[in-house]
Amino acid sequence: MVAVAAQRVREVLEPVVHAQGLLLEDVVVHRRGGRSTVEVVLDLTEDDERDLDLDRVAAATQAVSDALDDADPVQGEYDLEVSSRGVSRPLTERRHFVHAVGRSVTVRLADGTTLSGRLDGVDREADAIVVVPVTPGLKGRRPKVGDPRTVPLGDVRDARVEVDLSGLGPVDDEAGADAGDDEAGHRAGRES
Template sequence: MKVADSQGISELCRPVIESFDCELWGIDFKLSSRTRLLRVYIDKSEKSIEIEDCEQISKQISSVLDVEDVIQGEYVLEVSSPGIDRPLFSSEHFKKYVGSRVFCKLRIPKYGRRKFNGILSVAGDSDIEIKMDDASYSLSYIEIENANLIYDY
């Protein structure tokens, strides 16, 4: 089986992660000329993620991915919690953090810029609104390359 996309990898990882009473927060798969990096973010609703959770889940996911042969060649697997500056992967993630400070980087410029750092004021099924510098900017999920929370210290 050859799975080239994050969705296919997610489908293989999710049952393993759930067997440890954790949830799959998101997958980040980076390809470069020298390395392949697969980051798997896990979370728990009631407790914090411990290093032991990451270690055990990493071993199980590694076995599943190797058996299914989903990534050609060598790759580095990282399993971690999303952390306080957690990446936002889905509309549900954005909806959960309305009112929080976020950073979004777009695939191509919009409103004369690619980077937005402001308060997430609206999160719908297809787009979000970020308030910054006394202005509001509407961005569709399709336009967003990556996004994460910004923790205000």
């Protein structure tokens, strides 16, 4: 019953979301007691260079709400939740990789190995991704950056964007030699 409702909601919303210039990534309908929750996940098209910001989500939410009110594909009262994919969802489609270019990723390959680094690009003709391997440096040392690797999307078992907190640590000596000087000209920072 819930799967049928989700399919009906998807059929109603697909053209509405498309008219907003977005993709309907997922629709889930949960039923608890006498009330349902309709979860709608939106995504950008592969060639959309804009962000899926709050204004775009709000406009799409209004269009989705109006369409659901008009078509009434869900029986009874329901709560509507509209969101973007979010950074925690796996990268499963080429468009996901396109929008993650420049971010740190971890890619599990079909052969069981893992590749971590910066997603440098997507080769649309070869249907492949380009990852620059990055191995974290030990004890405050700079990370090791490898040669770019091209990986066919068919060889990707699982991939995720990693939250990059590298810019939140202490300043290294080369990049911020003067950043830690106090008024008396003494170096502030960690003890060796």
